[in-house]
Amino acid sequence: MDPTNTITLIKKCIPSLDGTHHKGQAGRIGVVGGSLEYTGAPYYAGMSALKVGADLVHIFCTTPAATVIKSYSPELIVHPLLDTINPLNEISLWVERLHVMVIGPGLGRDAKILRVISELIKLIGSKKIPLIIDADGLYLITQNPELVKDFSSPVILTPNKIEYERLINKLGETGFxxxxxxxxxxxxxxxxxxxxxxxxxxxxxxxxxxGRRCGGQGDLLSGSIATFLHWTLASSDKLDIGETNKELLASSISCFAASALIRLCNSKAFHEKGRSMLATDMIEHIHGAFQDLYGE
Structure with a gap:
């Protein structure tokens, strides 16, 4: 996976801006997260997905988080469903419309909510929807890795150092x-x-x-991966590099695309703000970083 060759593959998958696409075709992304304590994380994941180029983002959160998240941006479609009486019945109506799901940003660890998420992951698997799991979603998977066993669609886990160590302690170095x-x-x-x-x-x-490690950077990454993952899967016929599993290839390429993008956003924002840099500052550099790496 040479960076130059990988970027060439990424460019093949980016939808053109020639006016031939309809709304939603460039990505309908679902973000599952957002609780009373954590409302910023799903916002960052959703906004990065949109800024990279997805058309629509749906956020599925708890009731106390919904109004706060809505107040951050009118671009996000917010569903306060995770703590309703029959959340799966209502969420399932939306799931089939989505290209990629992200579970974890701002989710929290409330046992009742995590039980809902466990059932939602099973539903996502049955619908063969690509899945990205981050933050407290990784906590759930570490507790019960069987939830993602034998998914026929791609599953991407995005742990930091500590989360990775917990996961490996559970599964072993190659257990995943x-x-x-x-x-x-x-x-x-x-x-x-x-x-x-x-x-x-x-x-x-x-x-x-x-060297700045402000909160929200991982959420920007997971949202960005979601958009790139939809693009690479939708253009898998253009990924002509032999007999490699196209879904694993799409996962690898989309992670590289998002990693390079968010790292460049971080660098640009840090150059301007230094220690004062926040994840909000990084969002403003997504367009410029995307142009530098991948063109229009």
Missing amino acids: TALGKNITILRKGETDELISSNSELKWKYNTGGS
Whole structure:
């Protein structure tokens, strides 16, 4: 996975802006998260998905979080369903419309909500919808890795150093591969590392970034991956590199695309704001970083 060749593949998958696409075709992304304490995380994930180029983002959160998240941006479609009486019945009406789901940003660890999420993951698996799991979603998977076993659609886990150690303590260094062929891990850190059952798809990347570790950066990454993952899966016929599993390849490429993008946003924002840099500042650089890396 040479960076130059990978970026060439990414460019093949980016939808053109020639006016031939209808609304929703460039990505309908679902973000599951948002609780009384954590409302910023789903906002960051949703906004990064939109800023990268998705058309629509739906956020599924608890009731106390909904109005707050709505107040952040009119662009986000917010559903306060996670704590309703029959949440799966209502959420299932939306799931089939979505191209990719992100579970975890701002989710929290309320036991009742996590039971709902467990059932939702099973539903997502049955509908064969690509899934990205971050933050407290990773806590749930560490407790019950069987939830993502044998997904026929791609599953991307995005742990930081501590989350990765917890996961590996549960599964062992190669144990995640027993969960199924479509599991990919993006280990975040000073150097981002892609871990896959296919050794040809592994990579490490440490260009860009900064020493500033403000909250929200991982959420920007997960939302960005979601949009790139939809694009790469939708253009899998353009990913002509032999007999490689196209879904694993799409996962690897989309993680690289998002990693490079967010690291460059971080670098640009840090250059301007230094210690005062926030994740909000990084959002403003998504357009410029995207142009620098991938053109229009």
